[in-house]
Amino acid sequence: MIRTDNISFSYTEYEKTEELGSEDMELVFNAREAALNAYAPYSKFKVGAAVRLESGVIVRGANVENAVFPAGICAERSALSNSITNHTKDKPIALAIASMTEDGLTEDFPSPCGSCRQVIAEEESRTGNKIKIILSGKNKTIIVNGISSLLPLQFNRKNLRIGLP
Ligand code: THU
Numbered sequence: 198m199i200r201t202d203n204i205s206f207s208y209t210e211y212e213k214t215e216e217l218g219s220e221d222m223e224l225v226f227n228a229r230e231a232a233l234n235a236y237a238p239y240s241k242f243k244v245g246a247a248v249r250l251e252s253g254v255i256v257r258g259a260n261v262e263n264a265v266f267p268a269g270i271c272a273e274r275s276a277l278s279n280s281i282t283n284h285t286k287d288k289p290i291a292l293a294i295a296s297m298t299e300d301g302l303t304e305d306f307p308s309p310c311g312s313c314r315q316v317i318a319e320e321e322s323r324t325g326n327k328i329k330i331i332l333s334g335k336n337k338t339i340i341v342n343g344i345s346s347l348l349p350l351q352f353n354r355k356n357l358r359i360g361l362p
Contacts, residue, residue, distance in 0.1 A: 206346035211338040217331075220249070221340070224293035225333045227255050231272065232297050235259035244272035244296045244307055248280045250287040251326075256280040273313040277320055288324040292317065293331040306334035314348040322353045 211217055214225055224247045232245030237260055244260045258276025262269040270278075273294060280289055296307040309317065309330075321328055327343035341347060 204349045206341060208339045208341045208346065212336060214333065214338060217338060221291065221293070221331055224249050224255065224291055225295060225331060225338065227257055228293040228295040228333065229302065231257035231259045231276070232295050235272065236261045238262060239266070241299055242296060243298070244294065246272035246276035247293045248276045248289045249291040250280060250284055251290055252287045254284060254287060256284065271310060271313050273309050274316050277316055281320070288326045289320060289328050290326060291329040291331060293333055295333045302335040304335050304337070306332035306337055306339060308332055309347065314344060315351075317344045318348050318351045318353055322355070
């Protein structure tokens with residue numbers, strides 16, 4: 198039997214950052230501040246990420262580039278590596294991302310690359326919690342609830358069928 202199926206996802210769009218709830222707005226401001234600390238001399242595209250943990254702690258990350266291009270790391274993976282290392286048992290509940298060029302904040306919201314999507318998926322399956330993802334541009338922000346919206350039909354630890362810690 199052949200069946201055609203359909204996967205869709207919903208997101209909420211905000212025209213102004215001020216329309217976000219106060220916690221999400223705070224997270225976006227943290228991501229913007231983190232972007233200021235990015236090391237992006239090659240692309241000149243600075244990205245900041247901020248992870249909110251269950252305890253309320255906010256952990257930041259930024260993209261850190263390298264003369265050997267593949268050695269660079271994106272803001273999202275930088276933030277999650279930081280939170281996993283320093284707050285192992287405190288689960289991420291939200292992740293905000295913002296980006297800037299030499300002209301300031303980008304109009305378009307940044308969207309995580311494929312590798313970062315995979316890492317966010319891993320963190321959701323490690324903790325068993327969905328992560329609210331806040332993609333923030335200068336005048337447009339969208340929020341999706343969980344990585345499955347951005348990474349459907351994902352490969353994750355369940356596919357490996359091995360004993361997990
Ligand atoms: N980048 C991020 O840090 N996060 C994203 O969501 C998109 C891209 C970085 C990688 C690289 O340093 C620069 O932006 C240009 O691709």
